[in-house]
Amino acid sequence: MKRIAIIGGGISGLSAAYTIEEKRRSGTPVEYVLFESKPRLGGVLVTERVDGCLVEAGPDSFLTEKPWAADLCTRLGLGDQLIGSNDAARKTYILVKNKLVVMPDGLMFMVPTKIMPTVLSPLFSVRTKLRMAREWFHPPHKASADETVAEMVERHYGPEMVDMLADPLLSGVYGGEATQLSVRAVLPRFADMESKHGSLGRAMLSARKKMAAAPKAPARPLFTSLKNGMQQMTDALVANLDPNALKTSVPVELLVRELEGWTVSAGYQSDQFDAVIIATPTPAAASVLQSADENLSAELRSIQYSSSVTVTLGYDDKVRRALPPGFGFLVPRSAGRRMLAATFVHNKFPHRAPADRAIIRCFLGGARDEQILQSSEEEIVQIVRDELEQIINLRSEPLFSRVYKWRSAMAQYSVGHLERLQRIEALRQNLPGLALAGNGYTGIGVPDCVRSGTEAASKILAEMGIWSAA
Ligand SMILES: Cc1cc2nc3c(=O)[nH]c(=O)nc-3n(C[C@H](O)[C@H](O)[C@H](O)COP(=O)(O)OP(=O)(O)OC[C@H]3O[C@@H](n4cnc5c(N)ncnc54)[C@H](O)[C@@H]3O)c2cc1C
Numbered sequence: 001m002k003r004i005a006i007i008g009g010g011i012s013g014l015s016a017a018y019t020i021e022e023k024r025r026s027g028t029p030v031e032y033v034l035f036e037s038k039p040r041l042g043g044v045l046v047t048e049r050v051d052g053c054l055v056e057a058g059p060d061s062f063l064t065e066k067p068w069a070a071d072l073c074t075r076l077g078l079g080d081q082l083i084g085s086n087d088a089a090r091k092t093y094i095l096v097k098n099k100l101v102v103m104p105d106g107l108m109f110m111v112p113t114k115i116m117p118t119v120l121s122p123l124f125s126v127r128t129k130l131r132m133a134r135e136w137f138h139p140p141h142k143a144s145a146d147e148t149v150a151e152m153v154e155r156h157y158g159p160e161m162v163d164m165l166a167d168p169l170l171s172g173v174y175g176g177e178a179t180q181l182s183v184r185a186v187l188p189r190f191a192d193m194e195s196k197h198g199s200l201g202r203a204m205l206s207a208r209k210k211m212a213a214a215p216k217a218p219a220r221p222l223f224t225s226l227k228n229g230m231q232q233m234t235d236a237l238v239a240n241l242d243p244n245a246l247k248t249s250v251p252v253e254l255l256v257r258e259l260e261g262w263t264v265s266a267g268y269q270s271d272q273f274d275a276v277i278i279a280t281p282t283p284a285a286a287s288v289l290q291s292a293d294e295n296l297s298a299e300l301r302s303i304q305y306s307s308s309v310t311v312t313l314g315y316d317d318k319v320r321r322a323l324p325p326g327f328g329f330l331v332p333r334s335a336g337r338r339m340l341a342a343t344f345v346h347n348k349f350p351h352r353a354p355a356d357r358a359i360i361r362c363f364l365g366g367a368r369d370e371q372i373l374q375s376s377e378e379e380i381v382q383i384v385r386d387e388l389e390q391i392i393n394l395r396s397e398p399l400f401s402r403v404y405k406w407r408s409a410m411a412q413y414s415v416g417h418l419e420r421l422q423r424i425e426a427l428r429q430n431l432p433g434l435a436l437a438g439n440g441y442t443g444i445g446v447p448d449c450v451r452s453g454t455e456a457a458s459k460i461l462a463e464m465g466i467w468s469a470a
Contacts, residue, residue, distance in 0.1 A: 002030045002464050004457075005264045005273040007252045007288065009036030010043020011446055012437040013279035014237040015072060015453030020461065021241050022075075028466055033273075034241070035266050037251030041238050044409055045446070047229030050400050053345075053359050054229050054352040055312045057404040059446050060343070060361070061085060061225035066447035068454070069233070070224055076236040081228065084221025089347045091326030094123060094164055095335045095391060100324060103165075109187075110153065110165040111200045113208065123164060131158040135199055142195040146415045149186060150178035156200055168330035171340045174444060175306040175366040175410035177333075185413035225349060230446070257292045257431055275433035275460045279453055281305055281408060282440035292434075296427040299420060303440045305408035306367040311384045312345075313360045313398040320346060320358035324392065328361075331391075338364050338372065339387045357399075360388065367412060377403040411440040435460050 004020060006013050013034060020032045034041075044058035062069045064084065073082055093100035104121035106114025112132055119129060135156045143152075153166045166178040174181060184191050193203035226232040238246070247266070254265040261274045278285045286301035328343040345352050345359035353359045362384045365372045372380065381401045388394040421441060428434055435456035439449050 002275070002466060003261075003273045004030065004032045004460060005252075005262065005271070005276045006032055006034040006279060007255075007264075007276065008043070008279035008284070008438065009034055009038075009041040009246070009248065010279065010438070010449070011045055011234060011237075012043075012439070012449040012453040012456075013277070014041065014234055014241070015450045016277045016279055016435075016437055016457040017241050017245070017453075018072070018076075018237050019454045019457035023461060023466075024242075028461070030461065030464075030466060032242075032245050033271070034246050035250050035252045035264070036246070036248045039249045041246065041248060042231055042234035044406055045230045045234045046404070047231035048402065050312075050402060051314055051357070052354045053314050053357055053400075054349075055314075055359070055402055056229055056361070057310060057402070058406065058409075059230050060345070060349070061223035061230070062446040064220050064222060064224045066443075066445065066451075068451040069447040072450050072454075073226065073233055073236075076233070076240060078226065078232065078236055081226050081232060083225055083227055083349065083351070085223035085225070085327075085348050086350055087221050089325060089327065090222065093324065093326060093329035094168065095329055095331045095337070096123060096164070098335070098390065100329050100392070102326070107165075108204050108208075110157075110161060110169060111204045113201060113204045125160060128158050128160040131156075131161075132201070135201055138194075138198040138200075140195060140198040143183075143191070146182050146184045146418065148179050148415055149181050149183045149190075152183045152187075152190060152194070153178065156194075163332050163334050168332050168341065171366045171368075172330060172363065174412060175308045175340075176412045177367050180367065180412060180414050182413050182415045182417045185417035223348070227351070229352075252288050254290070255288050255292050257434075262433060273433075274464060275435070277435045277437060277453075277456045277460060279437040279456070281438060282411065283408065285436060285438070285440075293427055293431060296424065296431070299424050299427065300440070302420065303417075304367075304412040304414060305440075306410045306412055307365045307370055307373055307408055308406045308410055309364040309372050309380060310404045310406075311362045311364065311380060312402045313362070313381075313384065313388075314353075314400040315358040315360070315394075315396060315398055317356040317358075319394065319396050320353075320356070323358055323360075323394075329391070333368070337387050337391075338369060338383050339391075340364060340366055342388070360394075362388075365406075366410075373405055373407060411438075411444055413444075433460070433463065 046057035048055045104117035112118040197203035252266040256263040282300040282303040286297045340363045343361045437452040437456035
């Protein structure tokens with residue numbers, strides 16, 4: 001019987017465990033033990049019910065175009081629990097000079113593809129609009145080395161586009177800054193479009209034309225989630241695993257590579273395994289691998305993480321009727337606020353709030369405001385309430401509030417990330433029976449984490465010769 005240790009019980013580790021569990025149930029001679037340092041499994045996927053409202057502490061949904069999370073839900077029997085975002089109400093604002101300005105129609109991520117809405121939008125200055133027109137004639141350009149998202153966007157559209165769109169959009173997804181994140185790791189499609197077409201606008205339009213010419217697939221919502229919240233997915237994973245294999249409140253301290261297999265030291269005990277999957281944030285992976293391979297450990301430690309704070313406020317019907325329509329707003333750095341973004345949850349996922357409730361979920365922290373973690377929950381709620389009053393004139397007392405602090409939870413793919421991943425992979429190959437999964441490598445979103453956990457488990461099973469991905 002082959003034995004596999006999985007370290008970390010977030011969505012990445014649970015996905016790895018479930019892949020092995022499926023093989024075990026179908027008769028493959030394999031067993032696993034999953035070690036989680038905290039008392040609960042699920043990592044940052046946490047859902048609460050408060051006053052009839054569904055409150056997400058971490059992720060609230062995932063991108064529909066990335067199939068792995070929805071596929072996993074279907075395998076878990078949750079296919080009928082998947083719900084889409086209410087895209088009919090999709091409208092996002094940007095805070096400009098203390099006013100909410102709607103993002104113009106036709107913006108694809110930050111690339112304008114429709115002329116009139118962009119020309120008429122008060123979001124951009126005349127200077128930026130002229131840059132957008134000139135961008136159309138941008139010659140193909142293949143950057144010789146990796147660069148930041150800010151450098152690339154500025155080359156095409158100027159600095160205002162970085163401040164108004166690139167930075168707020170990236171801080172929403174990565175808790176990071178356009179001036180730090182690698183364009184090749186974070187927006188590989190943009191780097192590709194620039195080298196082939198030059199103009200990002202022309203490249204996007206040509207992609208759209210190709211899609212329009214293809215046979216029509218039914219329209220899909222931008223975001224997918226679960227009826228009872230994101231934790232429904234991790235709860236279902238846990239319910240489908242062997243309960244004796246799940247060790248909570250057991251932090252792994254050290255991994256030692258033996259002649260055959262690995263010794264895992266956790267909670268004053270050691271155990272032998274044929275293989276190990278590390279599915280933690282990379283700083284924790286670095287620390288358990290310190291004695292197995294110093295160089296690998298150093299590479300893993302060099303991947304930076306930022307922290308995030310989410311604040312959910314619940315309000316009554318009167319507030320709901322007074323709030324702007326749409327999914328919410330983004331706050332550019334130049335606005336000088338601590339809030340990075342706010343979601344009007346009752347519009348994005350209407351069934352998450354009763355008809356007489358409004359839910360506003362706000363994001364703070366990120367790479368530029370780690371200090372927010374030092375503030376008490378009361379102070380954080382006060383910051384958010386003050387800023388909501390200044391931005392949308394919201395003075396009412398919330399019916400409830402919840403604050404969740406996520407320390408070092410969001411991996412930052414800085415310039416050179418892809419080269420670092422190559423070095424990590426080369427070092428990993430010297431350590432047979434080791435696989436790495438999680439949000440520090442090839443995608444930070446939930447679907448990418450599901451994929452990374454599943455692939456790590458498949459790789460280990462294939463390496464052991466007890467299962468072939470083919
Ligand atoms: C506030 C927030 C909002 C987000 N919103 C979205 C969103 O809307 N959509 C989306 O797709 N993604 C979103 N993300 C990103 C996504 O949720 C995460 O990247 C993903 O869930 C990470 O999963 P993971 O299993 O890799 O890591 P984690 O969830 O961090 O799990 C890792 C686990 O490893 C454990 N661990 C660490 N060290 C050890 C050790 N030594 N021994 C044992 N266990 C250990 C930890 O306790 C933890 O439980 C969001 C993230 C955050 C924080």
